[in-house]
Amino acid sequence: MPDFTNPLVFLLATLVMFLVVVGRYFVIAGLFQFWFYRFRGKQWNSRSLGKKKEGNTQFYRELKWSTITSLIFAFAGTFTAILWQKGYTKLYLNLEDYPLWYMPLSLLVSMLIHETYYYWLHRWMHRPKVFKLLHKVHHDSSTTSAWTAFSFHPLEGILQAIILPLTIIFLPMHVYVLLFQLTIMTFSSVINHLEIETYPANFHRHFVGRWLIGATHHSLHHKQFKYNFGLYFTFWxxxxxxxxxxxxSLFEEKTNGFAKENKS
Incomplete structure (x- = not known):
């Protein structure tokens, strides 16, 4: 087992994690952006980034901040590996350490902790002085895209990166569950920032769908600022x-409008 406290090993591990994080993000964001732009183009164009030049400017700005955020997440990952190696976390590798039913339970608990942390952090970041310092970079994208998902000021990126390392200090999680949650985070963030609704008509009234955040829900946050602060779930x-x-009304307008276009 490599010693992650060794400076060279630390840098190499961070580079590998950065390539994994940024690669996963670019692949997921790129696929979603292409797929929904290609097959829901009319809906996209009705709420587009505006002129092509403005859209390109936003894309390059988001790409820059997203790359920096991915680097921050990579450092957080290496730091988490050090905590694990030193025995400060409850992360485990042996499937027999806990019953199999505990794996989905630990994922749910971790996501609920993350949701609660993010909701209140998000509301705090909308205080005027804090907003200008931390959160304005993200809200520079008033009309979002898949590339907005990781577009954060570095200080906000750090605040977002610390919650999972803190969680596994006291919550036992299998390493595969942790990796699965990180993947869910990327998918969720990309979907929520697409602007184009990915869920079907009436899903917001479904007994499961009414608790899940999607593109319409989060796009309103970027336009109205004072609503819709959640991350995965709507319960807070x-x-x-x-x-x-x-x-x-906006969810119905988007999904019903697409359904009519799809039939025609």
Missing amino acids: DKWKKTESPKFS
Whole structure:
């Protein structure tokens, strides 16, 4: 087992993690952007980035910040490996250490912790002075795209990166569950920033769908600022009454409009 505290090993491990994080992000964001631009082009164009030049400017800006964020996440990953190697975490490798049913349970608990942390962090970042320092970079994309998903100021990137290392200090998680959650995070962030709704009509009324955040839900946050602060789930927004009153009507407009276009 390599010693991650060795400076050379630390840098090499961080480089490998960076390539994994940025590669996974670019592949997922690129595929979603191409697929939904290609097959839901009319809906995209009706809420597009505007002129081509402005869209290109936003794309390159988001690409820059997303690359920096991926590097921050990579450093967080190497730091987590050091914590694990030194015995400071509850991360485990042996499947027999805990029953198999605990694996999905630990994923759910970790996601609920992450959701709670992010909701309140997000609301704090919308305080005027904090917003200008930390969160404005992300909101420079008022009309979002898949590339907005990781477009954060470095300080916000650090705040987002610390929650999982902190969680596994006290919550036992199998390494595969941790990696699965990281993948869910990337998919969720890309989907939520697509602007084009990926869920089917009436999904926002489904007993599962009503608790999941999607593109319409989060796009309203980028336009209205004072609503829809959640990450994966809507329960904090519903409980604290910060869900946009325009969400249902806009979701229906987007999904029903696409359904009609698809039939014609």
